Amino acid sequence: MAIESPHVTADVVEASEFPDLAQRYRLYAVPKTVVNDKVQVEGGMREPQLLQLVLAAVGGDEQSES
Amino acid sequence: MPLISQDDAETLRTIFDERMQDDVTITYFTQRESPLFIPGATECQTCGQTRELLQEVADLSEKISLDVKDFVADSADAEEMGIERIPAFVLQGHTQGAVRFFGIPAGYEFATLVEDLVDVSTGATDLSTKTRDALGEIDEDIHIQVFVTPT
Numbered sequence: 001m002a003i004e005s006p007h008v009t010a011d012v013v014e015a016s017e018f019p020d021l022a023q024r025y026r027l028y029a030v031p032k033t034v035v036n037d038k039v040q041v042e043g044g045m046r047e048p049q050l051l052q053l054v055l056a057a058v059g060g061d062e063q064s065e066s
Numbered sequence: 067m068p069l070i071s072q073d074d075a076e077t078l079r080t081i082f083d084e085r086m087q088d089d090v091t092i093t094y095f096t097q098r099e100s101p102l103f104i105p106g107a108t109e110c111q112t113c114g115q116t117r118e119l120l121q122e123v124a125d126l127s128e129k130i131s132l133d134v135k136d137f138v139a140d141s142a143d144a145e146e147m148g149i150e151r152i153p154a155f156v157l158q159g160h161t162q163g164a165v166r167f168f169g170i171p172a173g174y175e176f177a178t179l180v181e182d183l184v185d186v187s188t189g190a191t192d193l194s195t196k197t198r199d200a201l202g203e204i205d206e207d208i209h210i211q212v213f214v215t216p217t
Contacts, residue, residue: 002163003191005201008208012178014169015213032213051197058204
């Protein structure tokens with residue numbers, strides 16, 4: 001998505017090296033995807049699901065599911 | 067002793083030869099490695115090894131180059147790219163937004179790095195038309211963070 005859009009920053013974060021982030025985002029299970037610090041999903045995801053997450057984030061809705 | 071085995075190196079060389087198109091630069095933020103103990107300075111445990119790994123990756127293709135920056139000395143660059151923690155590296159090439167990695171790219175993260183290097187070199191993605199259209203409609207910043215651990 002970052003390749004496609006200038007508005008997207010896509011980070012891959014190796015959680016065990018940054019324990020403060022693990023705590024902040026409550027990383028009990030990985031992978032975990034967080035968008036705009038607003039919405040998050042645990043587990044792997046496919047493109048349609050990620051798109052939904054992104055749309056939820058910019059829509060201003062609070063959403064989290066595992 | 068290399069971090070990437072000879073067999074894996076050969077496989078990667080082939081992948082890069084067959085699939086990479088244009089040049090990609092890996093801009094890597096690290097701290098100056100020093101044998102001196104500096105009181106109060108936070109040591110970056112994996113910075114040295116990450117640098118080594120990224121150099122080995124860059125050596126596998128003429129189209130990949132590694133640009134090493136010091137997090138402190140090159141703080142302006144770090145700030146421009148929004149880098150607040152290290153080790154961190156950014157892929158520069160055919161990407162409109164930012165593709166960034168934090169921490170040593172081990173396990174699953176390494177496979178992601180390889181795929182991303184190829185994608186950034188071509189600018190092509192497998193995204194559906196629906197996703198492309200939806201992204202085109204969004205004009206606010208989107209920060210996606212995927213947290214992983216080495217497996």
